[in-house]
Amino acid sequence: xxxxxxxxxxxxxxxxxxxxxxxxxxxxxxxxxxxxxxxxxxxxxxxxxxxxxxxxxxxxxxxxxxxxxxxxxxxxxxxxxxxxxxxxxxxxxxxxxxxxxxxxxxxxxxxxxxxxxxxxxxxxxxxxxxxxxxxxxxxxxxxxxxxxxxxxxxxxxxxxxxxxxxxxxxxxxxxxxxxxxxxxxxxxxxxxxxxxxxxxxxxxxxxxxxxxxxxxxxxxxxxxxxxxxxxxxxxxxxxxxxxxxxxxxxxxxxxxxxxxxxxxxxxxxxxxxxxxxxxxxxxxxxxxxxxxxxxxxxxxxxxxxxxxxxxxxxxxxxxxxxxxxxxxxxxxxxxxxxxxxxxxxxxxxxxxxxxxxxxxxxxxxxxxxxxxxxxxxxxxxxxxxxxxxxxxxxxxxxxxxxxxxxxxxxxxxxxxxxxxxxxxxxxxxxxxxxxxxxxxxxxxxxxxxxxxxxxxxxxxxxxxxxxxxxxxxx
Amino acid sequence: xxxxxxxxxxxxxxxxxxxxxxxxxxxxxxxxxxxxxxxxxxxxxxxxxxxxxxxxxxxxxxxxxxxxxxxxxxxxxxxxxxxxxxxxxxxxxxxxxxxxxxxxxxxxxxxxxxxxxxxxxxxxxxxxxxxxxxxxxxxxxxxxxxxxxxxxxxxxxxxxxxxxxxxxxxxxxxxxxxxxxxxxxxxxxxxxxxxxxxxxxxxxxxxxxxxxxxxxxxxxxxxxxxxxxxxxxxxxxxxxxxxxxxxxxxxxxxx
Numbered sequence: 001x002x003x004x005x006x007x008x009x010x011x012x013x014x015x016x017x018x019x020x021x022x023x024x025x026x027x028x029x030x031x032x033x034x035x036x037x038x039x040x041x042x043x044x045x046x047x048x049x050x051x052x053x054x055x056x057x058x059x060x061x062x063x064x065x066x067x068x069x070x071x072x073x074x075x076x077x078x079x080x081x082x083x084x085x086x087x088x089x090x091x092x093x094x095x096x097x098x099x100x101x102x103x104x105x106x107x108x109x110x111x112x113x114x115x116x117x118x119x120x121x122x123x124x125x126x127x128x129x130x131x132x133x134x135x136x137x138x139x140x141x142x143x144x145x146x147x148x149x150x151x152x153x154x155x156x157x158x159x160x161x162x163x164x165x166x167x168x169x170x171x172x173x174x175x176x177x178x179x180x181x182x183x184x185x186x187x188x189x190x191x192x193x194x195x196x197x198x199x200x201x202x203x204x205x206x207x208x209x210x211x212x213x214x215x216x217x218x219x220x221x222x223x224x225x226x227x228x229x230x231x232x233x234x235x236x237x238x239x240x241x242x243x244x245x246x247x248x249x250x251x252x253x254x255x256x257x258x259x260x261x262x263x264x265x266x267x268x269x270x271x272x273x274x275x276x277x278x279x280x281x282x283x284x285x286x287x288x289x290x291x292x293x294x295x296x297x298x299x300x301x302x303x304x305x306x307x308x309x310x311x312x313x314x315x316x317x318x319x320x321x322x323x324x325x326x327x328x329x330x331x332x333x334x335x336x337x338x339x340x341x342x343x344x345x346x347x348x349x350x351x352x353x354x355x356x357x358x359x360x361x362x363x364x365x366x367x368x369x370x371x372x373x374x375x376x377x378x379x380x381x382x383x384x385x386x387x388x389x390x391x392x393x394x395x396x397x398x399x400x401x402x403x404x405x406x407x408x409x410x411x412x413x414x415x416x417x418x419x420x421x422x423x424x425x426x427x428x429x430x431x432x433x434x435x436x437x438x439x440x441x442x443x444x445x446x447x448x449x450x451x452x453x454x455x456x457x458x459x460x461x462x463x464x465x466x467x468x469x470x471x472x473x474x
Numbered sequence: 475x476x477x478x479x480x481x482x483x484x485x486x487x488x489x490x491x492x493x494x495x496x497x498x499x500x501x502x503x504x505x506x507x508x509x510x511x512x513x514x515x516x517x518x519x520x521x522x523x524x525x526x527x528x529x530x531x532x533x534x535x536x537x538x539x540x541x542x543x544x545x546x547x548x549x550x551x552x553x554x555x556x557x558x559x560x561x562x563x564x565x566x567x568x569x570x571x572x573x574x575x576x577x578x579x580x581x582x583x584x585x586x587x588x589x590x591x592x593x594x595x596x597x598x599x600x601x602x603x604x605x606x607x608x609x610x611x612x613x614x615x616x617x618x619x620x621x622x623x624x625x626x627x628x629x630x631x632x633x634x635x636x637x638x639x640x641x642x643x644x645x646x647x648x649x650x651x652x653x654x655x656x657x658x659x660x661x662x663x664x665x666x667x668x669x670x671x672x673x674x675x676x677x678x679x680x681x682x683x684x685x686x687x688x689x690x691x692x693x694x695x696x697x698x699x700x701x702x703x704x705x706x707x708x709x710x711x712x713x714x715x716x717x718x719x720x721x722x723x724x725x726x727x728x729x
Contacts, residue, residue: 422527426565429525430555430575430638431582440578444569444621 015395018244018467022115023274025243026107026214030133035219037085039359040064041138043187046090051188055167062184063176074365076335077304082278087219087250087259089188091133097154098138101223108132116209124456125207127152131222134190134468151196152207160193165196170197170225173277174284181280185254187190190393192222192253194242197232197263206235206268206454213242213249213277224255226290228263235266237457241301244274255283259291261315266294270457272464273301275332284421289315289344298325299334302465306365310339311413313347313375324353324447324460327442328361328393329468337367337384337398342375342408353384354446357393369410377406378397386416387445389438432451439469476541478502478677479557479646483535484678486516491510493519495702496535501677503645508688509682512701512721517681518562520699522652524679525549525559539646549613551591554586556643560635561650563623566623572634573618576604576641602641608642611667628655634680636667647671648679653687685717 017023032049036360043064047057072079098104101118112118112130121128127141129152136154151162159166176186193209213220232429241385242249251273259265263284273279279302285293296307311320322338340349357361365384384394397414419441427437443450443462450458477503484688486494493516501507511517523530524537526549537544544552567575585592597605608617611633632652639647649668653661668691669721672678680691688696688710696712697704698721705724706712716724 076601423565423567424551425522425525425643426561427567428549429553429561430642431550431580431586432579433550433582434548436578436582437550440570440575441567443518444567447569 013063016467019309021467022241022272023244023260024114029107030089030091031095031103033215034088034090036053037086038064038087038089038188038321040316042089045200045389046188046190050137051161053163055371056159056443059171060187060435064188066381067174067187069179069182070183070359073180076306076334076364078273079278079304081279082250083247086214086247089219089221090190091215091218091285092135093132093214094135094137097136097157099140100111101138103131104138107159107269109139111212112210113216115210115239117208120456121206124205126203127206127207128213129154129193129209131191131209131220132184133214134220136191138379139306141207149198150201150203151194152195154293155192158188158225162194162196163473166194166225167195167228169256171256173258173286174254174282178357179282181252182254182282185252185282188219189221189223189254191220192224193226194224195226195234195236197228197234199229200231201229202232203234206237208237208239211238211240212337213251213273214340216243216245217247217472218242218247219250219252221438222253223255226255226257226265226267228257228259228265230260230324231262233264235268237268237270238353239270239272241272241279243275245276251277251279251302252283253281253398255281256283257285257293259285259287259293261289261291262293264294266296267309268296268453268457269298270303270461270464271297271299271305275301275303275329277302279305282300283307283309284312285310285320286312286314287318287320290317291315292319292359293321294321294450295338296323297336297338298461299336300327302334302469303331304333304335306335308368309338310341311349313349314342314343315346316346318350320345320347322351322353323452324351325449326353326355326363327353327465327468328357330359330361332364335364335365335366337365340370340380341366342371343379345375346377347375348378349380351380352449354387354449354467355395356442356445357385357395358389358391360392362394362396364396364398367398369402371403371405371408371410373404375405378405379409383413385414385445387442388416388418389442395429436471439466442469444458476538478540480538481524481535482538484523484532484537485518485534486519487531487533488519490528492704493521497699497702497704499697499704500680501646503677504659504674505695506672506678506691507599507695507697508693508695509697509699510685510713511684513674513683513700516702517683517699518650521559521562521648521681523698524648525557539639548605550582553613553642554583555604556645558639558642558647558650560632560639560647560649562654564623564626564631564635565624566621568621570622571619572622572637573604575622576638577721579638580641583712604641607637610640610670611637612663613637629649629657629660632660632664633667637662644676645675646679648681650681651683653682653684654682661687662690665667687711700724
């Protein structure tokens with residue numbers, strides 16, 4: 001009881017708009033800003049600015065060629081309006097990375113203060129990385145973790161400081177040729193998090209990364225690599241916001257995760273981009289024997305999100321979960337879901353998706369459940385529930401299922417519901433406004449997922465949903 | 475002085491059809507009124523109209539709460555002003571616990587009553603209050619953690635309604651068929667809950683088909699609604715007469 005009571009629907013606490021709370025921007029006082037446009041010179045420039053080894057420079061050029069060759073995907077959201085030559089691919093905001101917040105330029109520190117990052121770091125995090133434009137401007141991890149051999153750093157630094165570990169795994173889980181946007185990220189990647197958790201080490205409090213875009217027409221391409229060794233555990237959380245501009249920005253990340261035997265990783269995203277950001281992200285985990293991977297993926301912001309966190313269950317007894325929440329308002333399309341690939345016996349997976357559409361917004365659940373021959377005794381459950389707040393909004397379901405093994409247990413459920421007038425009358429007759437009543441129904445709808453989050457993030461998710469709900473019904 | 479609730483020549487349409495055809499009724503705090511009537515007489519329409527259900531259109535007359543017309547007020551405004559409706563068929567809200575719902579509703583009301591000095595109720599204070607009210611309704615503590623009306627039995631739903639009333643402390647409460655679907659023990663528990671809330675600061679309007687609940691909650695006034703109009707009025711003895719003789723004689727008299 002205590003738990004939900006304390007996360008009560010705190011209406012009024014979020015009376016500011018996205019614009020006021022997240023949509024502000026800082027003056028540009030940058031160390032370096034590339035010219036707009038995508039070509040081999042830009043790729044060369046990024047690699048040179050970062051003083052990278054040849055193999056990485058070559059990897060980038062090769063990836064750009066793959067990007068050029070691949071056609072634009074037409075099966076999901078509308079990507080045809082992205083002008084790749086109208087984007088800044090690399091912006092260095094600060095000359096050097098801060099290890100404490102005083103070393104971060106004042107404007108940027110001020111931004112992260114407003115977003116509450118230093119405060120959260122003090123209270124309930126084991127470590128924080130803060131990326132501003134293309135690079136991580138602040139990074140810190142508790143000494144106790146470092147002493148246990150945990151590595152938590154930005155991906156650029158990891159390439160320099162842990163070259164062997166880096167090269168062994170980088171690009172192995174999501175190769176550049178995987179899809180057009182994985183190729184783009186591979187060509188121009190910058191920033192992101194690198195995590196290694198040694199065998200048996202249990203990181204108690206979450207590690208968090210926060211991604212902030214400030215420039216108009218910015219492209220942010222962070223690259224994250226997480227390796228959880230045998231029997232280890234880590235919970236990584238990412239948040240993101242951007243100013244509201246009239247022209248579009250592009251965020252295209254690649255996240256690769258490896259969970260070794262008996263290990264467990266949880267990756268929580270609270271995506272809150274402004275509604276002019278294309279969010280096209282590839283996330284994938286390989287889970288070895290008896291390993292567990294959990295994706296908790298909340299998508300509230302962006303113009304278009306296409307993201308399907310996936311889990312390759314390659315070891316016997318591995319377990320994977322995807323909990324996905326998507327909310328689409330006016331002009332937004334959330335094309336999200338999850339993939340579970342059973343490639344070993346007795347593997348189990350669960351994909352639960354909850355989507356909310358309002359004010360003409362569109363949500364699509366897109367998921368893949370694949371069971372290879374020989375993955376006997378595997379079990380999977382897929383459940384997708386959609387909530388429509390009005391007649392103009394839309395929700396679709398695209399569940400792809402490919403099962404090539406007989407001895408499996410598969411469950412699939414889907415539901416669509418609408419907020420009814422009677423239900424609203426009931427709640428408003430108790431003193432809640434139309435918006436508060438709708439927000440309560442929406443928060444209740446996602447409660448099965450919210451309760452999976454640590455308290456602080458559940459509160460944050462609740463607050464963001466209330467913020468989105470304001471002024472929407474009426 | 476203005477009455478706490480005054481229904482004046484009220485006419486109500488639902489989907490173009492007139493259901494309430496000129497009702498007059500006055501309720502003051504400290505009083506218990508019962509509106510009885512056969513099926514289809516307009517009882518639930520009256521209840522829903524008082525709280526401002528958007529489907530029910532007032533075409534003539536007025537509803538005054540403490541002398542002010544509420545016709546332009548939305549349901550939430552009427553609620554925060556002190557009106558309450560215990561629903562015949564309460565809706566479920568998945569994922570929202572009883573405790574969370576009650577606290578949210580109470581804070582919404584406090585926002586109005588405390589004006590600029592609003593402070594959410596402190597959690598320990600709220601818990602204490604909620605536990606007391608739940609004990610009164612013979613609901614154990616775990617009830618607070620269940621999702622509102624989800625999987626509730628008929629009796630639990632009605633008790634949850636009275637629990638909401640106990641927490642929100644309205645000045646005018648309308649109970650719409652609160653006894654329907656309950657066995658005799660259920661009626662007693664709910665009635666005891668209502669009785670414990672009775673007092674000089676609460677006016678109650680019980681809407682019921684059967685006299686049964688009035689054995690437990692004694693009305694001061696009984697009004698019989700037939701075909702959208704008050705056909706007969708009287709004291710508690712009128713309810714007993716209806717119980718014995720049914721509605722036949724009223725229907726005859728009104729023809």
